[in-house]
Amino acid sequence: MNEFRTLKVLDRFRLLFEKFGINYVIMRRILQVKLTMDGRRVPTIIGNSGSAQDPKKDDQNKFLRSMWLYLVLGTLALAPIVMLNDNFIFQMSLVFGIVIFMALTSLISDFSSVLLDIRDKTILNSKPVDARTIHAAKIIHISIYLFFITAALSIAPLIGGTIRHGIIFSIIFLFELVFIDILVVVLTALLYLVVLQFFDGEKLKDIINYVQIGLMLVMTIGYQFISRLFNIVDLNYVFDGKWWQYFIVPVWFAAPFELFIHGDRNRVFLIFALLAVLVPLVSILIYVKCMPSFERNLQKLNDNSGRRKRGRPKGTGISRFLCSTQEERMFYRFTSDMIGNDRNFKLKVYPSLGLSIVFPFIFLFNFLQSQEWDKISSSKSYLLMYAAALFIPQVLIMLKFSDNYKGAWIYKVMPVRDLAAIFKGSLKAALVRLFLPLILLVSVIFIIVFGLRIIPDVIVYLLSICIYTVLTFRILRKALPFSEPYQVSGKGEGLLLFVLMVIMALFVGFHFLSTLVSYGVYIYMTLLIIANIVSWRRAFRTSWDRIIS
Incomplete structure (x- = not known):
C-alpha cells in the first residue's frame, strides 16, 4: 500500500490521539486502507468522466486530482471578493457562504456513505479494535478530504487577502476554516444521529436520503439570503442587524474580521464571533458524548424490514x-x-x-x-x-x-x-x-x-x-x-x-x-x-x- 503524505503529517499528532484513548497504530492502518480504496472512487464534482476505466490510474486518488476545480473557483470567484474592498461583514459572508456550501455538498454527495458505512464492521468487530479508534478513523478520513477542499478553495483568497489586508487577516481566516470544517462534519453527523434515533429498517434509508436532499436544498436556498442581509446605500453594502440574521451561519465567521481588523465592537458582531467559536466546540463535545449511541444506531441500516405495499403496480x-x-x-x-x-x-x-x-x-x-x-x-x-x-x-x-x-x-x-x-x-x-x-x-x-x-x-x-x-x-x-x-x-x-x-x-x-x-x-x-x-x-x-x- 501507498505511504500517504497526509499520514506522515498526522504522525506528528500521535501523542494527542493517544491521550484521548485512541490506538494510533491501528487507526493509521485503517486510514491507509481507506485512502488506498478511495483511489477507485470518482468524486461527484468531476462528473465521473473518463479516467475511471484507466487501470494505470487505479492507485491514484481521483478526488485529489479534482482539486484543480476548487482551486479555479477560489481563484476566479473568491479571491476578487476578498480583494475588492474592506467591507468584511459583506465580503467574508459571501466567501464563507460559498466555502460552507461547497464543503457541505461535497460531504453529502461523496462522504455520507463513509460516515454511515457499516461494512467495515464485519471485519473490524472481529478484531481487537475498540469503537473509539474505528470512529476516530472515520472522522479523520472525512476531515482529510474536507481539509483539501477548503484548502483548494481558500488558498487564492488567503494570499489575496493577506496582500490586501495584512497578516492578521490570514491568521483569522485560517482559524475560521478549521472551525467551519468542524461545524460541517459534526452537525451533519448529529443530524444523521437524530434520524437514526427515530427510524429503522427501509424507512430509515429513505429518511436519510431525504435528509441529504434537504440539506443540499437548504444550503442552496439559504445562500440566497446572504446578499439580502445588507442594504445598498451610496453603492456600499450596509449591515442592518435583524433577529433572523443570527441563523445565517456564514455571517458568524465574517464578524471576527470586523472585530479584530476594523476594531468594531458592535454587540451584534461580538455575538456572531462567539457563535462562530462556541457552536463548533459545543457541537463536537455533544458528538463525542453521542458517539456510542451513533455507532449502535448505525446497525439499524442492516435492518431490511419494512412493509411493502402489494397490489397493482404504480402508474x-x-x-x-x-x-x-x-x-x-x-x-x-x-x-x-x-x-x-x-x-x-x-x-x-x-x-x-x-x-x-x-x-x-x-x-x-x-x-x-x-x-x-x-x-x-x-x-x-x-x-x-x-x-x-x-x-x-x-x-x-x-x-x-x-x-x-x-x-x-x-x-x-x-x-x-x-x-x-x-x-x-x-x-x-x-x-x-x-x-x-x-x-x-x-x-x-x-x-x-x-x-x-x-x-x-x-x-x-x-x-x-x-x-x-x-x-x-x-x-x-x-x-x-x-x-x-x-x-x-x-x-x-x-x-x-x-x-x-x-x-x-x-x-x-x-x-x-x-x-x-x-x-x-x-x-x-x-x-x-x-x-x-x-x-x-x-x-x-x-x-x-x-x-x-
Missing part, C-alpha cells in the same frame, strides 16, 4: 392512458419504479428538482426588490416560470445511469420489437413522476400571483416543456435507461447543456413574441400542439447500433 392507470403499446407501458412502469426506488438516483436528481421549484421565485423576488408589485403583476414576468425547466437536461442525463447497471443485459434478451418504445415509455415516466408535479405546482402559484389571465400562457408553457423534453432527448447522447455506471456520467455533455439552455431561451423568446400579437398565444399554442404530436411520434426512431450501452 398502471396513467400508463394505459399515455402509452399506446404494451411495450411502452412496460417500460413506463419500469422507469417509474426505478425512479421511486433507487436511492442513489434520488440523491443525485431530487436536489435539482427542488431547485427547479425555487429558481422562478428567486428571480421573481429579485424583480420585487427593484419594481413595484402592481407593475410586476400586470407585466409579463410570469415567463419566469420557464426557469423551472432549466434542470430537465440534467435529470434526463441521469436516467441513463444506475448502481445496478449490470442488469442492462435484460434489454438484449427481451423480445422488444420497437426500440422507440423503451425511450418513449421512459421519457413519459420521467415527465409524469419528476417534472409534471413540480411544473404544475409552479404554474398554479404563478396563476395565483398573476391572475387567471395567464392560463393560456400556462398551457403554452406546459406544451413547450413537453416538446423541450423531446428535443433534449434528441440532442443528448443516447443510452438505454439505467444501463450505465455513474462513473461515466456527464462524459462529453457539457457543451450540449449550454446548447439546451439557449434552446430554452428561444422558447421564452417565442412565447414573449406571441403575446405581442392579437390571439398570438392561441396561434402559438396550436403550433405547439401539432409539433408535440409530430415529435412524440417520430423523434424516437433509432436503431440498436446507434445506442451506446
Whole structure:
C-alpha cells in the first residue's frame, strides 16, 4: 500500500490521539486502507468522466486530482471578493457562504456513505479494535478530504487577502476554516444521529436520503439570503442587524474580521464571533458524548424490514392512458419504479428538482426588490416560470445511469420489437413522476400571483416543456435507461447543456413574441400542439447500433 503524505503529517499528532484513548497504530492502518480504496472512487464534482476505466490510474486518488476545480473557483470567484474592498461583514459572508456550501455538498454527495458505512464492521468487530479508534478513523478520513477542499478553495483568497489586508487577516481566516470544517462534519453527523434515533429498517434509508436532499436544498436556498442581509446605500453594502440574521451561519465567521481588523465592537458582531467559536466546540463535545449511541444506531441500516405495499403496480392507470403499446407501458412502469426506488438516483436528481421549484421565485423576488408589485403583476414576468425547466437536461442525463447497471443485459434478451418504445415509455415516466408535479405546482402559484389571465400562457408553457423534453432527448447522447455506471456520467455533455439552455431561451423568446400579437398565444399554442404530436411520434426512431450501452 501507498505511504500517504497526509499520514506522515498526522504522525506528528500521535501523542494527542493517544491521550484521548485512541490506538494510533491501528487507526493509521485503517486510514491507509481507506485512502488506498478511495483511489477507485470518482468524486461527484468531476462528473465521473473518463479516467475511471484507466487501470494505470487505479492507485491514484481521483478526488485529489479534482482539486484543480476548487482551486479555479477560489481563484476566479473568491479571491476578487476578498480583494475588492474592506467591507468584511459583506465580503467574508459571501466567501464563507460559498466555502460552507461547497464543503457541505461535497460531504453529502461523496462522504455520507463513509460516515454511515457499516461494512467495515464485519471485519473490524472481529478484531481487537475498540469503537473509539474505528470512529476516530472515520472522522479523520472525512476531515482529510474536507481539509483539501477548503484548502483548494481558500488558498487564492488567503494570499489575496493577506496582500490586501495584512497578516492578521490570514491568521483569522485560517482559524475560521478549521472551525467551519468542524461545524460541517459534526452537525451533519448529529443530524444523521437524530434520524437514526427515530427510524429503522427501509424507512430509515429513505429518511436519510431525504435528509441529504434537504440539506443540499437548504444550503442552496439559504445562500440566497446572504446578499439580502445588507442594504445598498451610496453603492456600499450596509449591515442592518435583524433577529433572523443570527441563523445565517456564514455571517458568524465574517464578524471576527470586523472585530479584530476594523476594531468594531458592535454587540451584534461580538455575538456572531462567539457563535462562530462556541457552536463548533459545543457541537463536537455533544458528538463525542453521542458517539456510542451513533455507532449502535448505525446497525439499524442492516435492518431490511419494512412493509411493502402489494397490489397493482404504480402508474398502471396513467400508463394505459399515455402509452399506446404494451411495450411502452412496460417500460413506463419500469422507469417509474426505478425512479421511486433507487436511492442513489434520488440523491443525485431530487436536489435539482427542488431547485427547479425555487429558481422562478428567486428571480421573481429579485424583480420585487427593484419594481413595484402592481407593475410586476400586470407585466409579463410570469415567463419566469420557464426557469423551472432549466434542470430537465440534467435529470434526463441521469436516467441513463444506475448502481445496478449490470442488469442492462435484460434489454438484449427481451423480445422488444420497437426500440422507440423503451425511450418513449421512459421519457413519459420521467415527465409524469419528476417534472409534471413540480411544473404544475409552479404554474398554479404563478396563476395565483398573476391572475387567471395567464392560463393560456400556462398551457403554452406546459406544451413547450413537453416538446423541450423531446428535443433534449434528441440532442443528448443516447443510452438505454439505467444501463450505465455513474462513473461515466456527464462524459462529453457539457457543451450540449449550454446548447439546451439557449434552446430554452428561444422558447421564452417565442412565447414573449406571441403575446405581442392579437390571439398570438392561441396561434402559438396550436403550433405547439401539432409539433408535440409530430415529435412524440417520430423523434424516437433509432436503431440498436446507434445506442451506446
